[in-house]
Amino acid sequence: MIDAMGHSLKLILDFFFQHTHSYGWAIILFALSVKVLLSYPTQKQFESMKEMQALQPLMKKIQDLHKEDKEKGQRETMELFRKHKVNPFSGCILLLIQMPILFALWKAIEMSKDAFKGQTFLWIGSPLADIAPFSGWIGKDLAGPDMPLLLLYGVSMYFSSMMTPSADPTQAQTQKMMAYSMPIMLVVMFWMQKFACAFVLYWLVFNLLSMVHQYFIMKQPPRLQLVEEPPAPVVQKRFAEVEKKKKKRRKRSY
Secondary structure (H helix, E strand, C coil): CHHHHHHHHHHHHHHHHHHHCCHHHHHHHHHHHHHHHCHHHHHHHHHHHHHHHHCHHHHHHHHHHCCCCHHHHHHHHHHHHHHCCCCCCHHHHHHHHHHHHHHHHHHHHHHCHHHHCCCCECCECCHHHHCCCCECCECCCCCCCCHHHHHHHHHHHHHHHHHCCCCCHHHHHHHHHHHHHHHHHHHHHHHHCCCCHHHHHHHHHHHHHHHHHHHHHHHCCCCCCCCCCCCCHHHHHHHHHHHHHHHHHHHHHC
16 A cells, blocks of 8 residues: 555656656655645644643643542543543544655656756755765765754754643653654654655655644634633632642641
């Protein structure tokens, strides 16, 4: 199936190449086309992220109240999502759609590397590729690896991760660590595996387009109106009890 999709994507790239006479621009136009096709699920993903960000204070209260019973805390958190019609798995759905496209594009480039050999784009294939100390780091064509493009891709991954709000307040620190580690891991892996920079170019352009899309969505006012009280009477009562105990402990400390 991936092979068939790879052949189909190669035909699309060839179509763009016929009009631009550059596989670099063909890759960019393909990334733009995919972004347009996925604009609706992407919109839903970012809206869901924004709504979950608005619910974070309530989620934090639920987790504080159920530190000893995490299973109950998870149930009440899911009830909070259901009540406010928020889908915490919207990002997974978009990822499942994107992964076959990424694998198919990688396959299309691998099956047709001869078509990308000799193809230059920006600094890729420029005289810098043969001048020390840049020799070996600058790609000679779109079929080989290119370190500057990989570094730009890693930077885009970092800023994309930092723009994405954490769904779980307790995971904010973990997400911050992943924002640093994941780009480094991917850059090293892509360089070691000699990934074609044509593939990296697609992912970089798609990341940049997604970041612009996310920026404008996050600027819009949230659909949810944040409720200061916990979502259920039982939780409200538990929260009041916890606050009362905290006040007693503070008085004793004095």
